[in-house]
Amino acid sequence: MLCFTLASWWQVSKLLFSDQYSSALYFGYPSALVGWFYGWKVPYVVALRGADVPGYNPKFSAYYRLIKPMVALSWKKAKQVVANSQWLADLAGNTAQVPIKIIPNGVDANLFRSVNETRKFKTFTVTAGGTIPGPKKGLEYLLEGFASFHQQHPQTELLLFGEGSLNEKLKEQAQQLGVEDAVKFAGQITHQQLAQQLPRCHVFCLPSLAEGMSNAMLEAAACGLPIIATDVGGAKEVVDGNGIIVKTKNSNEIAQALKKIYADEQLRLRMSKKSREKAEKMGWGEVGGEYLSLLEAS
Template sequence: MHVVLFTNAFPNAVEPQRGAFTFQIAQALKDLTALDIVAPLPFVPRWMAGRHPIAEVPAAENIQRLAVYHPRYLVLPKIAGATHAATLALAALPWIRRIRRQKPIDLINAHWIYPDGVAAVWIGRRLGIPVCLTALGCDINAYPKMHLRRPQIVWALCHARGLGAVSRNLADGMLALLQPKTIRSRSGSESFGRMPEIRIIPNGVDGKRFFPLPTLEVRRNLGLDVEGPVVLTVGSQDEVKGTRYLIEAIAMLEDIPGVRLVLVGDGPLRGRLERLGAELGISERVFFAGKRGHTEIPLWMNAADVFCLPSLREGHPNVVMEALACGIPVVASDVGAVSEVLRPEAGIVVPPADAAALAQALRTALQRSWNRNAIRNTVSGASWEACARSYFHWFQEILITP
């Protein structure tokens, strides 16, 4: 079997951390099947490389024995969102043809329904290659609310050979988009009342990298004060991550002596979040650690007493899996796959955008005695190898189904 993994969320020479979790799937999948990666990037003239380093990414590269191709698509000012799939498809089509000339392609698996999935389905129909789609998050829980993207997404879902998602929450969202009257059989005839099966394949976690370490020793190595409870969050500092609710919640924990918040990551709201901490009088208890490499994240996880994910929406949040693998209890918003992943012995689920509820859950988590081994055991079977095997079996089923 020869599979092309089609996604813009993949590492490259300039952005080695981009799409780290898709890379983990590919790394494990390449041991099961012939695999090529098509990871489109926006076109940027080489003379703008100083401002946009992505211009320096080569057209093709080999990343840890994975052949990765980077078609360059145009970003059209003001209408980029609505035309993203079209420009991506036109750019990627000749690359897919080139790969197919070297070796026949049995299947294309696109990660992200929009724009990647829409583009992949168009290419697949043009070249006669079956395509399956994997929904990851905002491609289903946000993009369909945009009126120019929604019909493109529904079209791709209707014409893909197989549909998958990383969580039940996303699968339900896909089914909601696919009302019976929109479903078409592969022959093109209407098939009223029949809803497709959506394969749910949760993400994995690298248990060899994320595992429990002595808390105080890790804090010393990171230069953190060893005294006092630490709440950690990891992620982009933007509206969707809901970090302001976490900072407000920390301000409500005056009854927890010495509690501190550590934020790993960066983003457009960092300045605003720093000002919020100052306004609430807790600047000395909020530490912005900045963006860190993925290899360093296990240390920050193990430095924490509680990990918090205050997001307003998610797909299958890998940071939650990583915290659990380190034996760290989690307090997280009830979004995406959080309630599917987080068991009572490993953490607490709270409503999103509710600072008071978040504060109460953090208070409970910090005052409770947790069993780190029991927490780690909740994700003991969720390896990237197991995830890749699930994809491989799904691909086989798609290809033998008439």
């Protein structure tokens, strides 16, 4: 972290002293410290994403206590602080009492698009989209829930993209659950390939243990997929009539949600339509325009 901060300090100083910029945008920590240091020269906006907010991950509580005063100082000097969800804004309020504007994450709604039902995979396919398998994504609970669902509905598959720290462990778990033939690990693919494959799936499920606002979820919504998500971060700001919210670490609720959507095609189609409508309001044109307005006002 120290090396990153020092390196960014040097790079930002070269940019700011070129006198080409009238405002700047930084993430919450440690980037905003650089913004605070050069705030006398260029006003700045702070954009909070998730892990850059003290309290986001209880594992680092001691570290958060150490950096909290510095973080609060850099936010208070900013022209505006932005969070990508109301949940994150509420969490940030524990660090500094500053006005926080909500601007959700954006999605490329032109790249990620829904497809006609005839282009869907022939087998009912569940996916976690572009989620990189990691300890905070809760994919082990998705595997458990899918295994229970698959036992009653064997003509189904789970498709996982990406490479992460838990890939081998997830493969072992699939074998232990007896669903290794129904769980497909597609490995690392390009963003363009993901945009082609994702809309062919039928349901998106992300049982995260912690999130700010999931980009993978927004991409799935843009592809018109019903969404099953845990009640963390900004999930409820994305899932509103277009999916089902489940409890964290609860594979049984995941299985029940999958069964509900699988059994009712009309429900799935209604959710699909609402997902796409939701994503179109969160395209980069809209989100980028809000950030541009803030920077111009600074």
